[in-house]
Amino acid sequence: MIDSMNTTGFGVGRYTRIITLIMITLVMLWVLGCELGKESSSQTWSVLEPPSVTPVSGQATLIPDRGVKVSAGNVMVVAQFPAGAVSEPVLVRAEFVATDSLPSPVPAGMECLGAASFAPREISLLAPAILTLPVSRTMPAGTLLNVHRLEGSGATAEWILTNLKAKVDASGLSASFETTRLHTFALFSENQSGPLSISGLEPTAGSRGTMVAITGSGFGKGRGSSYVTFGSSLVAVYGTWSDKYIQVVVPPTASSGEVRVVIGGSVSNSRPFIVVNDDNPPLIDAITPVAGSVSTIVTITGQRFGLQRLGSAVYFAGVPARGYTSWKDTAIEAVVPVGGSSGELVVKISGRGSNAFSFSVTTNVEAAPVIQSVTPASAAPGASLVITGFGFGNGSSRSRVGFNGMEAAVYTLWTDTRVELTVPSGATSGDLVLGAGQRASNPWPFQIVQPPPAIGLLTPVSGYPGTKMTLSGTNFGLVRGDSQVFFGEVPCSQYESWGDSTIVCTVPDTAISGNVFVRVTGVTSNGLPFTIAIPERWDIVTSPATEDLRSLVFQGATGWACGGDVPGTGYIMKYQGGVWSTQAHSASKSLFSMAFGSDGRGWAVGGDYTGSAMLSYSAGTWSSVVPPSGQSLFDIHLFSADDGWAVGNDGTILRLQSGVWSTSASPTSNSLFGVHFSTASEGWAVGGDWAGGSGTILRYSSGTWNNFSSPTALGLRDVYFISQNLGWSVGAGGTILHYDGATWSTWPSPTSMDLVHVRFTAANNGWAVGSGGTVLRFDGTSWKRDATPTGAVLRAMHWENGQGWAVGDGGTLLKYGN
Numbered sequence: 076m077i078d079s080m081n082t083t084g085f086g087v088g089r090y091t092r093i094i095t096l097i098m099i100t101l102v103m104l105w106v107l108g109c110e111l112g113k114e115s116s117s118q119t120w121s122v123l124e125p126p127s128v129t130p131v132s133g134q135a136t137l138i139p140d141r142g143v144k145v146s147a148g149n150v151m152v153v154a155q156f157p158a159g160a161v162s163e164p165v166l167v168r169a170e171f172v173a174t175d176s177l178p179s180p181v182p183a184g185m186e187c188l189g190a191a192s193f194a195p196r197e198i199s200l201l202a203p204a205i206l207t208l209p210v211s212r213t214m215p216a217g218t219l220l221n222v223h224r225l226e227g228s229g230a231t232a233e234w235i236l237t238n239l240k241a242k243v244d245a246s247g248l249s250a251s252f253e254t255t256r257l258h259t260f261a262l263f264s265e266n267q268s269g270p271l272s273i274s275g276l277e278p279t280a281g282s283r284g285t286m287v288a289i290t291g292s293g294f295g296k297g298r299g300s301s302y303v304t305f306g307s308s309l310v311a312v313y314g315t316w317s318d319k320y321i322q323v324v325v326p327p328t329a330s331s332g333e334v335r336v337v338i339g340g341s342v343s344n345s346r347p348f349i350v351v352n353d354d355n356p357p358l359i360d361a362i363t364p365v366a367g368s369v370s371t372i373v374t375i376t377g378q379r380f381g382l383q384r385l386g387s388a389v390y391f392a393g394v395p396a397r398g399y400t401s402w403k404d405t406a407i408e409a410v411v412p413v414g415g416s417s418g419e420l421v422v423k424i425s426g427r428g429s430n431a432f433s434f435s436v437t438t439n440v441e442a443a444p445v446i447q448s449v450t451p452a453s454a455a456p457g458a459s460l461v462i463t464g465f466g467f468g469n470g471s472s473r474s475r476v477g478f479n480g481m482e483a484a485v486y487t488l489w490t491d492t493r494v495e496l497t498v499p500s501g502a503t504s505g506d507l508v509l510g511a512g513q514r515a516s517n518p519w520p521f522q523i524v525q526p527p528p529a530i531g532l533l534t535p536v537s538g539y540p541g542t543k544m545t546l547s548g549t550n551f552g553l554v555r556g557d558s559q560v561f562f563g564e565v566p567c568s569q570y571e572s573w574g575d576s577t578i579v580c581t582v583p584d585t586a587i588s589g590n591v592f593v594r595v596t597g598v599t600s601n602g603l604p605f606t607i608a609i610p611e612r613w614d615i616v617t618s619p620a621t622e623d624l625r626s627l628v629f630q631g632a633t634g635w636a637c638g639g640d641v642p643g644t645g646y647i648m649k650y651q652g653g654v655w656s657t658q659a660h661s662a663s664k665s666l667f668s669m670a671f672g673s674d675g676r677g678w679a680v681g682g683d684y685t686g687s688a689m690l691s692y693s694a695g696t697w698s699s700v701v702p703p704s705g706q707s708l709f710d711i712h713l714f715s716a717d718d719g720w721a722v723g724n725d726g727t728i729l730r731l732q733s734g735v736w737s738t739s740a741s742p743t744s745n746s747l748f749g750v751h752f753s754t755a756s757e758g759w760a761v762g763g764d765w766a767g768g769s770g771t772i773l774r775y776s777s778g779t780w781n782n783f784s785s786p787t788a789l790g791l792r793d794v795y796f797i798s799q800n801l802g803w804s805v806g807a808g809g810t811i812l813h814y815d816g817a818t819w820s821t822w823p824s825p826t827s828m829d830l831v832h833v834r835f836t837a838a839n840n841g842w843a844v845g846s847g848g849t850v851l852r853f854d855g856t857s858w859k860r861d862a863t864p865t866g867a868v869l870r871a872m873h874w875e876n877g878q879g880w881a882v883g884d885g886g887t888l889l890k891y892g893n
Contacts, residue, residue, distance in 0.1 A: 085364070100799060110635070162819030185380045199451055206440055226665040252277035271343045274336060277570045278555060280349035280404075286314065287348065289321040290571045295338055295626055305348060306332030320569055320581070325583045330355055331379060331404070337651060349404055351381055357422045364513070368436035370443035372400060372515045373420070373434065375407040381424055383503065384480035391434060392418030398518035402480030410508060410515035411436060441464055444509050444516040453522035454498050454551075462519075468511040470494075476880040478521060479505025480539075495661070498523070500575055501553045526550045528593045537606035538582055541573065544591075546578040548600070557868035558595040563584035569696075613850060613889045619657050619888030622646040627871040627882045628666045630675065634873070636882050639665030642683045645690075647697065655888065660697035664688035667709045671714030678731075680721050682707030688826065689736070703738050703772075710793075712756055720775075722747035722760050742782050745771040749793035749804070749833075756798060759814075763790025767807040767829075772819060786812065786821050790829040791846075797838050803853075805830035805843050811858060825860050826851065830870045844881055863889065 136251055190697065206619040271293035278287065295301060302309060309331040314322030323721075324816040327349075333345035359377040367373065381387055382479065384402040388395045389409035395415070396409035401865065407422065411434075419431035444466040454460060470489030475482055481502045488495035494509065506518035532547040552558055555573040559566045560580050569581035582605075585850045590602030618624075622833075624638035624646070634650030645662030647669075648655050671677030671692070679697070681688040691715075704725040713719035717734040726741040741747075745762050752758035758775040770787040773780050785791075791806035800816030809824040824830075830845035839855030848865040850872075851858045868885035879891030 086612075091134055095740065112638075119185035130632065147387055165630055168399075174301035180404070204206060221291055224429070225524045261434060271334060271336065271338050271341050273343050273346050275333070275572055276346045276348055277573065277879060279323060279347065280351050282351050283325050283327050287323055287325060287327045287334075289323065289334065289336065289346075290568060291343065292319055292321060293338065294318050294321055294336060295344075300335065301338045304337065305329035305350075306854045314470070315569075323567075325350065330840050350379075350384045351383075351545065355379060355423045356427045357381075359420075359429050359432050361422060362432045362434065365433065366437055366511070368437045369411050369413050370397065370515045370517075371508050373411060375409060375420070375432075376405060377422070378405060379424065380404050380407055380422060383501070384505070387422070387424045389434065390419075390423060391415035398477070398506045400475050400477035400508050400510040400515060401482045402477075406475070408510065408772060409482075410510075410518075443514040444468070444511045446507070446509055446516045446519045449519050449521060450505060451525050455524045455526040456498050456500045456502055456578040458498045459494050460498055461508075462496070462509060464516065465492050465494060466511065466514075466516075467491050467494055467509060472512065475510045477508045477510070478502035478523065479507075489615040514588050525596060525598065527598045528552075528595045530591065530593060530600050533591060533603050533605055537608055538585055540582050540584045540610045542582045544580055544582055544605070546580070546591070546593065547576065548593070549576055550595065551578055552595050556596075558593065561592045562607075572745070574728070575661065611892055613861065613879075613891050614872070615864050616655075616881075616888045616890045618648075618886040619655055620646055620648055620888070622886060623650075623665075623868075623870070623884045624882035624886060625666065625681075625870045626679075626878055626887070627873045628671060628677075629875040630671055630874050630879070631875070634670055634875075634880065634887075635677075636871075637666040637669045637679050637681075638870075638882070639681070641665045642685070644690060645679070645681055652737050661699045662688045662690050662697075664707075666690070667707070668711045668721075670711045670713040670715055670731065672720065674716055678711055678713065678716070678719070678721075680708035680711050680723070682723070687818050700736075702729065703736050712750050712752055714752070720752065720758065722762070726762075732782055740780065741773075742780055743773060744767050747771070747773070749791065750795055751794050751802075753796035753799040753802070757804065759794050759796065759804075761791035761794045761804050762870065763805070764808065768811065770810070772804070780825050784818065793827070793833050795833050795835060797835050801838060803833050803835065803841065803843075805833045809845075811843070823857065824851075825858055832869070834872055834874065836874045842872055842874070842879070844872050845881070848852050848883075850881065865889065 105387055123280050173736045187862065208214050209790070221656055257349045258866050262869055271635040273289055273291040275290045277290070278285070281287065295828040296318055298313060298876050303321065304310065304871055305326055306329060308326040310323045310326050312324035312549065329350050332347070334348045335345050336343040349648065358375060359375055361376050363374045364371070365561045372691065375389065380402065381404060384399060389395070389407060391412055392415060394412045394414050395590070397412040399408060399412045400410070402407040409461040417435040418433070420434040422429040432581035433567070434786070445464045446462055447464040448462070450461045462476065468491060470486070474489055476494065478499060479502065481499050483496050483499045485497040488492065502523050504521065507517040508518050508520040511721045528548065528550045530546055533549070534545045535542070538544065546560065551574065555570060559576060561567070563586070565583050565586050566862040567580040567583055571579040571581070578611065579835060586607055588607045590607065592602045593600040620636075620638070622639050622643070624636050626634045626638070628634070629650075632651070632729070637645065637647045637649065639645040639662070643665060645660060645664060645666040647658040647660050647666065649658050664681055664686070666679045666681035666688060668681070668851045669677060669679040677692040679690040679692070680702075686705045687702050687708050688709065689700045691700050704723070704727050708721050708723035708727065709720060709797070711721045713731070717731065719731040720734070721729040721731070724746045726743040726745055726747060728739040728741045728747065729736050730739045741763070745764055747760045749762070750760040751760065752775070756776070760773040761777070763769045763772045767790045770785045770789050770791050772785045772791065774783040787810055789810045791804050791810065791812070794802065794804040796802040797852040802814035804812040804819070807829050809826040809828055809830060811822040811824045811830070812819045813822045826845075826849055828846045828849040830843045830849065830851070833841065835841040835853075839851035840852070843851040845857070846868045848863045848869060850861040850863050852861045865883070865887055867884045867887040869887065869889070871882050872879060872881040881889040881891075
C-alpha cells in the first residue's frame, strides 16, 4: 500500500521505499523482542466468521484459515465474496481498533502483536483473497477488533460489523463474537452503471441469425467472459457490448424461450423471445373440436405458430382453411373449408408442417353466418368498419372478427345482421372472417391501407451521438420489423422501444445535423430537424516532457507545468503560441507545485528525501531561492507574487509576506499535500501519512492553524474552495469530501482510484483527477467518470475560458475540447 500511495499520491518512490524499509526493519526487531519475551509465542488461533444474522453472539468454532486469524505480528482478513464480484475488484474496508488500553509495565503473558503503524484504508481485492495487515499497536489478549466485512451471494451483499474477542487464559484458547448488520446493497463492479437488468429486446421475435438488441443496465463496459443465452442456447456471435446496450445474433440452436445476460456468475432477469422459422417445426398440442362441418371454427393450441399468419396456413386433409378469426404463436382459430374432408389437420409455417391431428368433417351442416357487404372495402388500422349479412348472432357467445388472423378488439355494435367495429392495429391485408360461437362466415377479401407515419415531436431536438431520443407521433406500427428511424440518410441501429405512437432510439455515431424521418414498410414520414452537438472529450497532446508532471497553471493564453522524477532534477515547460516547450531553470530536485501573481511573477516548490526546492520567476527567468525549511514542499497558494502560503512534509507550513518566506506554526506532524484559501484570512490544508492514511484537515482562521474534524481516516491529497462556505477535498481510495460551511462530510465516489487534484469552475462544474487516468466530473448533483485516452496517473488540471488541460506521469499531457 505504501508503494501504491507513492505512485499515485505524490510519487516520491525512492524516498518512500527507503523510509518503508527502515520502518519494516525496526518493526521486525521490535516484534522479535516481543516474541522472545512471551510465555507462549507459538499460539495462534482462527475464529469462524459468524452467520449473517443480526444481532448474534456466541462462541466461535475454531476452524483453521477462516475468518480473522490472529497471530503475533499480523491480522489476516479472509474476504468471502459473492459470485458477482469475480470479474472486477471489490472494495473491502478493514478497520482494526484497540479498545483496551495497554497497561504499563506490560504483564507477563500478554500477546505482543506488533508495533507498526496502521491506519484504516480501502483495500482492493479480487475474490477470494487473503490480505495481511499489521495491527495498529501492541494489544493485550482479549482486545476487541472491529472488522467490516462483505458477505452475500448473487447480485446483493451486506456490510456486517463483527466484534471479535479472543484470549488465552488458564483454561486454554477461547473466542467469542458479536455481529451487527450495517446495510444491504446491490453488488456491481466499477465498470457497471448499476445492477444487472434487461429492460427490453428489439425485435422480440425473429429467425435464427437475426441481430437482436438488448437494452438495460449493468452489462459492463466490455463483454469479457460475460455472455447471453436464448433459452439453453449460448450466443456465439456478438456485436456491440456496452453497459446499457448489447447486440447479439440469435444462435443456430435457439428455440423460443427466455433471453438472459450472465455477468460474472450473476444472472439477469429474463425477457421472452420467439424464434420464427424454427428448424423445429410447429407443434400441435390439441384441437377443439375434433369434428365439425364446413364453417366450423377449430381452435388449435400448440407451439411455434408465429406471431402473425403472413403466408402460413392450416390444412384440413390437404385443403387450406377457409379463413381465420385469430392467429397467435400458441393458438390459432381456423375455419373448416368448403371441400374439406375427414383426415389429417396440420399447420404449415414457411413450408414446414406440424405433427398431424385427426379431424372429421361432418355432413350435418349447421347454419353459419354469412357476410354480404363490408364498408368500406379497404381501410387503415383505427378506421371504423361496417359488416352486414345474417346469422351473426347477438354477440354474446364468443363473437369476433379476424383480419387475416388479427382479431379485432373494439366493437360498437353487434346484431344478427350488422356489426360495427374498429380495424385493429397490426392488421394485414387478407381475408376478413366473422365468427359467431363455433361457426365462421364466408371469407371476405379486405385490403388494409397503411397510413403514412407522422412525427409530431422530437425530444430532445439536439444532442451528442449516443443521446437517447424520443419520437412522438402516429402510425409507427406496433412492432418495428424492418422499419427504421433515419438521421438524414443514416439509419438508427439502437432502439430501446418501438410503439405505434412512440419510438425511443439512440442517435447514431455517424449522424449529422438535419431532418429525422421514420420509414415504415417503405413509406417515409415527415421530417423534423435535429442538431448534432459536437462532443467534447479528452485527447492526448504531444508533450516535450518524459518526466512526471505534477502542477499546471495558466495565465490567459500562457501556460506552465512543472514536475520531475524523484529522485532527480526538476522540470518546467511553457505553453505559448499554441506550443509547449521546455524551459531553463536551476532546480536540482523535483518540483511539485507552482503559482503566479497577477503581475506575471511566480514561485515553484518541491523537493525529495534530501531536502526542499524553491524557485522564483521574474522577468523571464527562474532563480533558485533557499527556503526557510529543509522539508519537501508539495503545494503553494498565492494571493500575489509577494503574499502566499506553502505546505509540505511532516506538517511543514511556510508563509510568504512582502516577498520573504518564513516558517509558520503547524498543529500536525502529518505531511500536508494541498492548501487553498477562500479569503485572505481563511484557508485550509489537507494531508495524511505516507501510507495513505490519517486523513488530516487543518483550518486557518484568526491568524492560526488548527486541526479540524475529518470524516475519513484515508489520506487527503488536495483541497479547493469555490466560496468561503463551499469546499471540496479528494484523496486515497477515491475519497471525496464536501464542506458545507460547518462540517466536512464524505460524498459518494464513482471510483476506488486515488484522487490527487480537484478544481471547480463553478459550484455545479467540478473536476478531479488521479491514478489510472481517472477523471471525474461533478454536475451539481453527483460525480461521474469521464473517459480518457490514458492509464497514466493524472496529477493536475487547469481550466481557462472553457478549455481544459491535464498533466501526469511520464510527461502525459491531455487537452479537453471538441
